[in-house]
Amino acid sequence: MARQLKLGAFMRPVSLHTGAWRYPGAWPDANFNFRHLKRMAQRLEEATFDAFFMADHLAVLNMPADALKRSHTVTSFEPFTLLSALAAVTERIGLVATASTTFDAPYHVARRFASLDHLSEGRAGWNVVTTSNPEAALNFGLDEHVEHGDRYRRAREFVDVVTGLWDSFADDAFVRDVEAGVYVDPSRMRALRHKGEFLSVQGPLNIARPPQGWPVIVQAGASEPGRQLAAETAEVVFAAPRRLSEAQAFYKDVKGRMAAVGRDPDHLKILPGAFIVVGDSVEEARETRARLDALVHVDSAFGSLSTMLGHDVSGFDPDGPLPELPETNASRSAQARIVAFARRENLSIRQIAQRVGGYSGLAFVGTPQTIADGMQEWLETEGCDGFNVMFPFLPQGLDDVVDRVVPELRRRGIFRAAYEGRTLRDHLGLPRPENRWFPAPAS
C-alpha cells in the first residue's frame, strides 16, 4: 500500500483567518455555539479525519484595541469541555486538546485526558504546550513570564509525571469480582511518588489506565529545545514550515533525533499546518482567497504589517507596491519572506497587509487535483506524514475539503476510505505504550 496521509483538522471555531467571520455564509457565533461545532466534527468524521484538534490560549490575546475589536479569535470554548461534548456525538474521530505544562498541575492534566480517553473510548490526544504568551502568566499569579529554558525543562518533567500517573493502575487492576467482593487489586496499583526540579506529585491517579494506555502525545515546538522534547516524547508534531525544502529538513532533523534517543522514527507523525482553499480552477481559488483576505480590516492589518517589517507602512500608497525598505531591527527572514510572496503574487501594500493579517503560512490554493498533487508530493518526498488542515472559512471551507479534496486523495490511494481501527492510536498507526510498572507478561 502507498504511504498514507494522516489528516488533522486544526480548529478555531470560526477559522483562524482573521477575516473569516465576515465571509458570506460564515457562522460568526460559532465560538459559543455548540451546534455548529458538532456539525463540523461530524462532517470531519464522515471524511475519516484522524483528529479534531482544538487550539487554545490562556488569555485574551495581547493585541491593540483596534485589532482586538475586529478579531473573532479572542474568545471561544475551553478545549476539555468542548472535546468532551464532541466525544458524546461522534464515534471514531480523534480529539486533541491543548493543555499547558507551565500553567496547570500535572494531576489535573493527567486526570482530564484519562477521563476524555475513557469517555471517547480511546480517542484522546494531548497537545503539550509551554504557553509563550506573557499575558497568560498574569492570569496565573505570576508577575513575569517563565523563562524559555525553564519552561522546556518543566515541560519534560511534566510529561514524565503525567505519563507516570496514567500508569497508576495496571490494565487489569479492576477485577470487579462480585462474588468475592473484590473490586480492585491494590497490588496492581502504584503511587508515583515523584519529587523533581519543578514538581512534587504523590499519586496514584484516581482514574483507571486510559484505553489507549496513554492518550497520544502531540507537540508543536520548532525551537531547539522544542525539537528535542518532541524527539524524546512526542507522537505527533504540528510543524509550521512554509516550503517543502524547509519541511524536509525539519522532518529529517526530528526523525534523526528520535533514532539517537532509541525511538522508532515511525512512532512520530509530522503534520505541517496547511491552509486549503478550493476552487473549480486555480484562478478561482486564488480569487476566493483574495476575497477572504480583503475582509481583514486595513486598520488592524497595517499595524500587523508594520510590526512584522519593522517599518511603518502608513506613509506609503496602500494600493501601490512595497518599496525597497531600509535595514531594520525586525526579523530579516520575516521581512524577506513578505517581500518574496508580495513580488511573486504581485500584491499591493493593502493586499500584503491583509495576507499577513489573515493567514500567511503554508497554503494549498487550487483545484482538488492541484491540492492533492501538492499534498502527495510532500508526503512522498518526506516533507511530512500528513497535514493539520486549516479551513479558510467555516463551514464552507470545511465542506469543500470534505466533499472535494478528500475524495481525490482517496482516489489516489493515499487516504483511507473508512476507519480501520477504533482509537486515535489505531488511526495514526502508533503502538499502545506498555505500563512502566506493570508490563504485559512475555507471551
Place this chain on the structure above:
Amino acid sequence: MARQLKLGAFMRPVSLHTGAWRYPGAWPDANFNFRHLKRMAQRLEEATFDAFFMADHLAVLNMPADALKRSHTVTSFEPFTLLSALAAVTERIGLVATASTTFDAPYHVARRFASLDHLSEGRAGWNVVTTSNPEAALNFGLDEHVEHGDRYRRAREFVDVVTGLWDSFADDAFVRDVEAGVYVDPSRMRALRHKGEFLSVQGPLNIARPPQGWPVIVQAGASEPGRQLAAETAEVVFAAPRRLSEAQAFYKDVKGRMAAVGRDPDHLKILPGAFIVVGDSVEEARETRARLDALVHVDSAFGSLSTMLGHDVSGFDPDGPLPELPETNASRSAQARIVAFARRENLSIRQIAQRVGGYSGLAFVGTPQTIADGMQEWLETEGCDGFNVMFPFLPQGLDDVVDRVVPELRRRGIFRAAYEGRTLRDHLGLPRPENRWFPAPAS
C-alpha cells in the same frame, strides 16, 4: 401554588453505597462507561430533576488496602469531562461539577464553568469545595495540608475572583457587525486586575459572559466558616442533616445569616442529601436495604465501625448486639448516633458495621407514599427546599425513584410535571446576577 421541591441527583457512577456494585443488576463498570451515565442522566431529565450533581475527589481515597480493594468509589470520570459529554446528550437538566478552591487556579475554574454553561446553554453549576482530604495536597506539590481557616479565606477570595472573571465581558459585548467589521466592543470588556491575600489574577477571561450570567454557586460546608461562606455566596447548599430538627436549625441559621448580609433568603436553596430505597411495603424496602447492606464486606466494615466507635469491635460476637462501650476519644456524637440506630432497628454488630460501611446518613426507606410523606413534611416545615437524592444502587434505584416516587410527588403538586424554563437558574428560581461592571440600563 404549594411550595415546590427542588431535586438534585447526587451521583457517583456506581452509587455512593459501598456494596452497590455487587447488587443484582448493578453496573459495576459504570465508573468508566459513558453509555451507562448517559442513560441515567436522560432518565433523570425525563423525571425533570433540577440537576445532575457529580461528586469528586482529588486523590485515591485514603483507606486501608483491605477497604480499598472492595471499594468502587476509588476511581471514576473527572467531572468537567463527564458533564460536558452529558451536556451534549441532554437538553434541560442542570449539570453541577465539583471544583476545588484549594488545588486549582481561578482562571481555569472560571473558564471551564463558563464554557460548560455555553455548551449546555445555561445549565452549569459550580460545587465549591475546599477539599479536606490531606492526600490531595500531596498530589499538588504540597507537603502538608492547607489549614482549615486558610482554606476558607482562600475560598472566599477565589469565589470573588471567579465571579469577577465571569463578568469580564458585558452581555452585549460581542456585536459581530459583519458590515462594519467590528466583532467585539473593547469598551464592554474589563480586566479584573485582582491582587489579594492568596490570588493575583489580571483577566479578562477569554470567554464571553455565561448564558446564566454566573453558573449557579453550590456549596456543602456545614462548619462555622462553611455556613458563613454559604450565606455570603451560595445559591444551593448540600446539607447533611440526619434528623428534621437538626435540618430546621441549619435552615434557620443559614437563611438568617443571609438576611444579615443583605441577601434574600429565597435566593439560596438548601438540599439535604437523602438516600431513597423504594418498596411495595415499608417492610420490603427495609429488606432491600438490608440485602444491600449485607453486600458490604465485613472485613472493611468492621474496620470502619471500630474507627467510628473508637473501640475495636473484632473481639465481639458479630451476630450479637453492641454491648455498652467505655468512654473513648472518638466523637461522642458519632458513637451515640450509632448506638441509637442500632437499638432502634435492633441490629447485630455485623449489621451495624455494614450500615456504617454502606451509607448511614438521612434515608427515606418505604413505599412511594411514605417517602413522599417524609419529603413533604421536611419541605413544609422548613427543613429544606428540596433534596439531593442518593440512589442505593444503579440503575434500579434510580428507576424506582423516577418511576414511582416522582409521580407521587407530582400528584401532590409539590414537584413540577415539566420544565418551565431552560436554565438551571430557571429550574431553581434563582435570579440572573447582574454584571458588576456593566449593569443593565435602568428601564
